[in-house]
């Protein structure tokens with residue numbers, strides 16, 4: 001404990017000394033922030049400095065091994081670092097699918113050469129990754145995917161179409177599931193491949209979402225040559241890797257939507273409650289609309305309860321317990337919390353919450369509306385809620401097929 | 402706070418689970434109910450629980466307690482909740498005992514707490530009145546000052562284990578009007594006191610409750626607990642703690658109701674397949690599980706908040722009670738529905754869980770009451 005306190009002091013001092021002032025207070029969640037990559041753009045100039053300094057210390061990936069560019073922190077230390085960053089209102093220096101999805105997967109399944117090639121570049125924010133799982137014909141039934149990879153000497157020739165590929169237009173590399181054995185049972189003929197997006201034959205077409213933004217794309221592969229050494233784990237054993245990565249993806253989504261630190265005490269009024277007081281006024285110190293007030297309280301309380309659940313899993317992991325069944329509920333519940341919150345925000349705005357663009361609406365109200373629309377995808381991306389419930393019923397409750 | 406069980410707590414959980422499955426099946430509750438048992442629980446088991454050290458868990462060693470906390474108590478209460486054990490934990494350890502622990506003088510504690518810990522004394526609190534609903538401060542029972550102390554007059558309802566209690570903590574008004582938050586005082590009234598009339602009540606869960614009528618009951622100055630006129634805050638704190646304990650019990654009941662339902666889903670066959678293979682039921686079962694796990698996390702957090710004397714305890718007590726009230730009812734309702742016709746029979750146990758879930762929901766305030774309180778405490 002005493003060592004942790006020393007670590008806390010040193011960490012705080014270092015952060016205070018090294019965090020550029022213009023990054024303080026920037027959004028600290030996993031969806032907004034600095035994605036890095038070959039074509040990185042920075043919200044403020046200090047963000048680039050912040051990334052460089054933190055990466056040098058290994059603190060873009062605090063708990064990864066030092067030899068691969070991480071910070072080598074023990075779970076307790078990583079928690080302290082994140083607490084201190086929260087306290088000082090410092091955003092993460094880097095976010096993205098490299099850190100949350102492919103990195104942890106490579107640590108588990110990658111060979112030495114792959115770890116050396118990719119992990120450091122992820123930690124330094126040099127390469128941005130995207131995820132090529134879904135296809136037009138393979139969504140929830142992911143294992144029925146058809147993008148094929150045919151062996152040609154030391155290469156595979158990849159042909160097919162991926163869809164809903166988030167940020168494919170901005171990414172430098174893609175991790176993709178491809179079919180390498182069409183004759184095998186569907187889960188047994190899949191291989192997990194790492195592909196440089198600059199390889200000839202890849203084309204990307206952005207797709208517009210109902211929110212008016214287009215963060216996801218159709219990604220087309222036309223005879224794309226990929227070296228066999230880019231296979232993660234073994235040929236035809238990609239399904240195991242794919243599932244493990246989905247686990248990382250789901251906990252990332254859970255963290256992003258209220259898991260991280262939500263069990264901690266929040267002294268200030270919740271964002272929802274203060275918005276409601278501001279817009280609806282109050283009656284005797286209470287939000288004027290009692291029904292909305294009740295729903296906001298429910299949302300705040302469920303958020304807190306969920307935060308405690310995430311904390312329970314983390315404390316258990318820290319104590320060396322194997323991940324318990326409680327982690328299977330994170331994806332469903334976290335996304336539903338976020339979706340409820342977004343809906344409540346729009347309902348709180350009332351007539352100001354239904355603007356699309358232009359005069360009569362403030363920038364922040366328009367953003368709230370777009371965010372509400374975007375949030376409808378939360379219970380679809382990363383495996384739909386129905387699929388998560390299937391998993392809980394089967395794996396946790398042992399209900400029959 | 403760390404939300405994991407220590408090794409000692411794991412061990413305690415196991416001891417409690419073993420004890421409960423050996424000595425306290427649900428059939429025991431059924432027998433007590435059907436026989437209209439005059440005591441309403443088993444004095445023998447109560448004594449055994451004392452010998453196991455459970456009644457002393459949240460009390461200091463000077464009064465014979467174990468000097469542990471609610472984190473440990475919650476583990477035991479959860480086990481007891483699994484089979485709806487009707488022993489008087491809530492009344493004696495969580496209400497009466499906590500009032501004395503937090504507000505009693507050394508003399509009062511020495512007199513009452515050792516016998517509580519030994520299982521020789523039943524305590525309770527008489528606070529609810531016909532018009533109270535969930536507002537702990539809405540008290541009409543009066544304590545009139547006399548030269549030698551006070552005279553208590555008023556009517557209390559649904560006093561837990563009232564008819565078997567050796568003493569009752571009575572919340573009475575020493576100043577102000579019925580709706581005033583201030584002006585409440587806690588008095589200890591011994592059983593058999595002249596002017597004290599106790600009538601057993603019957604509620605859906607068949608646990609002990611009683612009407613208590615006070616007609617000029619005389620109490621001396623030494624029977625005041627805490628400061629005169631300042632009892633409201635003390636009692637609210639006690640109820641927050643008791644609420645956390647009750648929620649641990651509710652958690653155990655939910656667990657069991659859910660577990661027996663999941664088991665039924667695997668064994669009951671219709672249309673040639675186990676009904677648990679129907680997705681309409683699977684998803685609802687998964688929802689029950691989610692609610693259960695969130696409830697467990699909040700119970701753990703709130704119990705640790707009691708032990709840490711956390712400034713947010715009132716909020717967390719409301720958080721855990723709102724959650725366990727809603728989850729408890731959801732799970733019990735679904736348990737009956739998924740059992741079909743047999744779930745509606747008195748012969749089957751699930752009905753006992755629904756009845757207890759309803760009573761527990763109403764005890765110390767339902768979910769909407771606690772959401773209102775949470776919002777108030779959060780400043781909106």
Ligand SMILES: Cc1cc2nc3c(=O)[nH]c(=O)nc-3n(C[C@H](O)[C@H](O)[C@H](O)COP(=O)(O)OP(=O)(O)OC[C@H]3O[C@@H](n4cnc5c(N)ncnc54)[C@H](O)[C@@H]3O)c2cc1C
Pocket residue numbers: 130131132133134135138139140141163164165166167216377378380381382383384385386387390
């Ligand atoms: C915003 C967003 C970003 C995304 N980003 C990516 C990405 O970066 N990379 C990537 O590979 N994919 C991505 N996806 C795709 C996402 O993973 C799929 O949309 C998702 O898995 C569902 O597949 P589908 O769209 O084909 O729907 P379908 O599988 O066709 O499902 C349609 C409906 O049927 C239900 N359903 C299907 N099967 C079952 C079942 N067995 N039981 C009960 N109900 C069922 C579903 O729950 C859903 O309600 C993204 C999606 C969104 C919305």
